[in-house]
Amino acid sequence: MTRQLLADLDWRGSIAQTTDRSELEKFLESGKESVYLGIDPTAPSIHLGNLVAIVVLRRFQLAGHKPIALVGGATGLVGDPSGRNSERTLNEESVVANWVDRIRGQLEGLLDFTGKNAATMANNLDWTAPVSALTFLRDIGKHFSVNQMLAKESVSARLEAGGISYTEFSYQVLQAFDFLELNRRNNCGLQIGGSDQWGNIVAGVDLIRRVTGKSAHALTMPVMTKADGEKFGKTASGAIWLDPKMTTPYAFFQFFLNSDDRDVEKLLKAFSFKGREELETLFESLKSNPGAREAHRELAREVTTLVHGEKECEKAENAATAFFGQSEIRDLDLATLESAIKELPKTEIVNSASLPTWVDLITATGVIESKSAARRIIKEGGAYLNNMKIASEDFAPSVEDLLHGRYLLLRKGKRELAAVILK
Numbered sequence: 017m018t019r020q021l022l023a024d025l026d027w028r029g030s031i032a033q034t035t036d037r038s039e040l041e042k043f044l045e046s047g048k049e050s051v052y053l054g055i056d057p058t059a060p061s062i063h064l065g066n067l068v069a070i071v072v073l074r075r076f077q078l079a080g081h082k083p084i085a086l087v088g089g090a091t092g093l094v095g096d097p098s099g100r101n102s103e104r105t106l107n108e109e110s111v112v113a114n115w116v117d118r119i120r121g122q123l124e125g126l127l128d129f130t131g132k133n134a135a136t137m138a139n140n141l142d143w144t145a146p147v148s149a150l151t152f153l154r155d156i157g158k159h160f161s162v163n164q165m166l167a168k169e170s171v172s173a174r175l176e177a178g179g180i181s182y183t184e185f186s187y188q189v190l191q192a193f194d195f196l197e198l199n200r201r202n203n204c205g206l207q208i209g210g211s212d213q214w215g216n217i218v219a220g221v222d223l224i225r226r227v228t229g230k231s232a233h234a235l236t237m238p239v240m241t242k243a244d245g246e247k248f249g250k251t252a253s254g255a256i257w258l259d260p261k262m263t264t265p266y267a268f269f270q271f272f273l274n275s276d277d278r279d280v281e282k283l284l285k286a287f288s289f290k291g292r293e294e295l296e297t298l299f300e301s302l303k304s305n306p307g308a309r310e311a312h313r314e315l316a317r318e319v320t321t322l323v324h325g326e327k328e329c330e331k332a333e334n335a336a337t338a339f340f341g342q343s344e345i346r347d348l349d350l351a352t353l354e355s356a357i358k359e360l361p362k363t364e365i366v367n368s369a370s371l372p373t374w375v376d377l378i379t380a381t382g383v384i385e386s387k388s389a390a391r392r393i394i395k396e397g398g399a400y401l402n403n404m405k406i407a408s409e410d411f412a413p414s415v416e417d418l419l420h421g422r423y424l425l426l427r428k429g430k431r432e433l434a435a436v437i438l439k
Contacts, residue, residue: 019041019045020079021044021075021076021079022037022040022041022044024075024292025072025075027285027292028285028286029238029282029285029286030068030072030075030237030238030285030286031235031236031237032211032214032236032237032238033211033214033234033235033236034233034234034235034236035218035221035232035233035234035235036233039231039233040206040233040235043205043206043231043233044081044206048080048081048082048132048133049081049082049203049204049205049206050081050082050083050084050136050198050202050203050204050205050206051073051076051081051082051083051084051204051206051207051208052083052084052085052086052138052195052198052202052204052206052207052208053069053070053072053073053083053084053085053086053207053208053209054086054087054088054091054140054191054194054207054209055069055070055085055086055087055088055119055123056087056088056091056092056095056096057087057088057089057092057112057115057116057118057119058092058095058104058115059115059255059257060114060115060118060119060259060262061118061119061122061257061258061259061262062119062122062123062257062258062259063249063255063256063257063258064248064249064255064256064257064258064271065210065239065240065247065248065249065255066258067126067249067258067287067319067323068210068237068240068248068286068287069208069209069210069237070085070123070126070127071286071287071322072208072237073085073127073208074126074127075289076208077127077128077133077135078289080133081133082133082134082135082136082202083127083133083135083136084135084136084137084138084198084202084204085120085123085127085135085136085137085138086137086138086139086140086194086198087116087119087120087123087137087138087139088116088139088140088141088194089112089113089116089139089140089141089142090139090140090141090144090145090190091140091187091190091191091194092107092112092115092116093106093107093109093112094106094183094184094186094187094190095183095184095187096170096184096187096191096216097170097171097174097180097184097185097187103180103181103183103184104184106183116139116141118259120137120139122258122259123135123137124137125323126322126323136202138198138202140190140193140194140197143193143197143201144190144193152193156189156192156193156196156223157189159222159223159226159227160189160192160219160223165185165188165189165219168188168215168216168219169214169215170188170212170215170216171185171188171215187216188215188216188219189219191213191216191217191219191220192216192219192220192222192223193220193223194220195207195217195220195221195223195224195232196220196223196224196227196228199224199228199230199232200228205230205231205232205233206232206233206234206235207220207221207232207233207234207235208234208235208236208237209236209237210236210237210238210239211236211237211238211239212239213236214234214236217234217236218234220232220234221233221234240282240286242276242279243276243278243279244276251271256268256271258323260324260328264332264355264356264358264359265320265324265328265329265331265332265355266331266332266335266336266352266355266356266358266359267358267359268319268320268323268324268332269316269317269320269329269332269333269336270316270332270336270359271316272312272315272316272319272320273309273312273313273315273316273336274312275312275315277302277306280302280311280312280315281299281302281311283315284298284299284311284314284315287315287318287319287322288314288315288318289318290314290318298310298311298314299311313333316333317329317333320332320333331349331351331352331355332352332355332356334347334348334352335348335352335353335355335356336356338403339356339425339427339433340427340430340431341400341403341427345402345403345419345425346402346419348419350420353419353420353423354423357423357425357435357437360433360434360435361381361382361383361433361434361435362381362434362435362436362437363377363380363381363434363435363436363437364436364437364438364439365377365436365437365438365439366438366439368415368418368438369415371412371413371414371415371417372412373409373410373411373412374390374394374399374401374406374411374412374413374426375387375390375391375394375409377413377424377426377434377436378390378393378399378426378428378434381426381434381435381436382434383426383428383432383433383434384428391409393428393429394406394407394408394409394411395409398428398429399427399428400426400427400428401413401417401424401425401426401427402417402419402424402425403425403427418438421438422437422438423435423436423437423438424436
């Protein structure tokens with residue numbers, strides 16, 4: 017089972033680095049071992065970059081191992097220097113505590129906390145807060161070589177960029193302490209994380225060896241990027257969050273549905289729990305009939321269902337088909353319509369008795385830069401109101417066109433959408 021799991025992770029492109037592979041296999045084959053992933057509360061929600069690692073943790077659980085989801089109430093107060101050219105802003109303790117609670121709630125929906133290999137939730141504030149500075153320096157700090165700490169990529173990059181505070185420099189010591197404590201408390205022998213965490217993770221492996229004499233292991237995943245080189249999970253408007261109030265299920269679904277064709281195979285391998293044979297059928301459809309976008313839809317459905325549940329995924333897909341003319345837009349319930357419209361460029365009107373023309377409305381949303389360009393779109397047959405093609409430059413919607421008495425959906429061509437809201 018373990019060899020199959022690691023081979024599957026290899027095939028999915030989900031392994032960047034490991035400590036000794038043969039020893040890791042022996043460790044995992046010895047029983048239902050504990051595996052931990054740490055997430056720092058640097059925002060009120062998990063984002064898609066975090067989800068890459070959480071899915072790998074879930075794969076370990078499905079293979080029979082016991083996952084530990086650590087939310088860093090202590091390390092979140094300090095800040096990880098990885099990948100940054102400047103110091104993080106330190107948040108208030110009450111803010112970090114609130115974020116810890118919110119992220120723990122999200123993790124509860126992504127892992128199974130019941131059964132023989134039930135997941136465990138942990139907060140490193142529980143064991144870090146009671147330890148005095150002197151005790152920490154004497155018992156933990158003495159095991160760290162400053163020369164080795166300076167050689168860590170995240171630290172050396174910051175030193176080259178202008179310097180690093182002692183607070184962030186000490187982050188790797190705190191993370192290593194977490195691994196040691198989980199090894200003591202939960203017999204945890206494997207930490208997983210993004211490849212940018214490699215230095216911090218192996219610091220924990222080394223600390224466990226020095227303090228207890230036992231072996232521990234590390235496995236990292238590549239930091240995922242899109243075909244255009246942009247970091248995965250980021251858009252022009254910011255990160256894609258798992259909190260539905262920060263990124264609606266519709267926007268979440270659309271992010272995956274609109275993935276670059278070059279990224280779909282990689283994303284399906286990373287996020288899908290389908291078997292290899294089923295995925296390869298989807299990959300073939302992507303090559304033989306890319307216009308059908310079957311692989312894109314399966315990707316969007318599976319990840320949205322994982323994060324938001326089947327009902328929210330169904331609503332998001334219904335909105336997507338209705339917005340692009342593949343089903344009746346008036347059939348959308350108000351909550352689904354409003355959720356989807358949140359993500360669109362929009363303008364407001366205050367008087368329903370005399371609505372502006374389509375040209376005026378689409379220009380006001382910013383989707384088209386000028387009225388002359390909007391008129392040209394109408395002449396070319398690419399102008400739509402609630403999926404109805406607009407033929408006249410003078411066309412103005414009526415109050416009967418308002419969806420749920422308040423909304424209008426404008427479309428330019430096949431894909432560019434905007435909304436009008438009656439204030």
